[in-house]
Amino acid sequence: MAPGIDPWTPRLLTNNKVPPEMLSIASIMASPSVHAIEPSQLLHYLPTYRVLICLRCNYAIQPGAVARHLKEIHHLHHLSRRPFVDYASGFKLSQPSDVVLPDGTQFPVPLLPVQNGLACSFAGCAHLCVTAKRMKQHWMSVHHISSSDLGGFWDPVPLQTFFRGNALRYFTNPALLISSSSDKSGGLTNTTSTTPVSSDNRESSPYQTLITSDAGLLDHYRNYTYKTLSCGPETDDVFRIIVPQLAHQFPFLLHGILSCSSLHLASIDPQNRPYYTIRSIQHADQAAPAFRWATINVDSNNSQAVLAFAFFLVVYALGSESNDQPLFLSKDNSQEDAPSLEWIEILRNGCSMLCPVWTELTTSPLAPFTALWRDDLGVPTNPNDPLLITLLSIIPEYRSELTGYYIYRDSAVKLAQAFAFIERCGSPPTIWDVLNSWPMRVSPEYLALLKHNDPGALLLLAHYAILLQPLREEWFLKGRAMELIDEIAQRLKGNCSPQIWEVFSVMQREHFPSDPI
């Protein structure tokens, strides 16, 4: 270690490409409040059905099971659960067996995913399930027809369910099923006396109409998507009202909104996923040039639109299936400017560009957004933090190379702070907390190490993925953290010291078991 250099102080290295004052926007922001998720951001009541939907899990929680759900699925501590349980107790909830299913005009129920399923076509049966194997079992046990005699005695239908587990009960659009004589049902239970209509009509979307207009996409955003991005009452109105208003003046922002709305639809309407995915890419492509131009010409006029666009950029980068790169990693590390990190760099640079107008933004209608990117996490570095001790234990790797040593150490300290910050939030973190707590704060030198597959840099990123885990059910993040860990494992294997491999493997076993129960 060079004399006089305090390893605990983040170093500003000499080859910074971005001026240090622009490294993060944090120094300019000072919002002391810890924004945690409000109960209304996690739990959404559907009065028509008297069910409470968990917006992270996309299914309804059984009455009386809210506390257990929060504990077992979202790992909320006892005290943090209290406000959610209180909030839930304010709603009248139906027992799963009493929930009235949607009629033909109500299907699909918003917020619930739509699955490709099958409806039994035996007259009067209308049994629903999701696999041909299950349907064959159904025919054997109920209609006493063996699978060898079977040939398409079922029809494809879109399915939803309010509940999972023992209360799982599929339903479809009743308009896809037509009444038939109940006499034919013989000894069968008199559930629904219906049979599917001919398969000609089955090509239609499970959503009443495929949303083909920009106005329709904007409506979907204002009704549903905004809620999945917002993180509390303070940002609800900004996402839902102010941002769309701003988008009238700034077409790149409108395209950003429409791109995310399409991507959201692609995630909940599998039948039309290809269509919505393409729409999403088209809107993202239309937004990009004007947004780039705006970021290098930021002024009081366009600063709010630039700030707002950053949120849609992130969601698009995370959720786009066209992005086959693992999060934060590039496929081809030989390229100096590998594209996969582009979004995080655009975000970092975009925020830096806003520096001159930041104070103005903190008093603008978008002030709640500026609070999400605050600099000071307000958590001191604890040198006895077990995570930090573990991460620093591999530091002998860097003895020979001083620059790498400081970059690694600085990033590890910041990562430990990010963990402390997220833990202090108590409630499930938002994606904005998780991004602001670390990727926005590491040095450009760290990102450069990452691009070159530096084992220490990869080890830190793997630990960062733990913070993404509570968000794994968000529609724009499904499967991404696990995918990242698999990719890091591949890159580290055989290319790092035994110590690094050991620390990585322990972390992987604990947080990313390959066979989650």
Ligand SMILES: [Zn+2]
């Ligand atoms: Zn949940």
Ligand SMILES: [Zn+2]
């Ligand atoms: Zn049947």
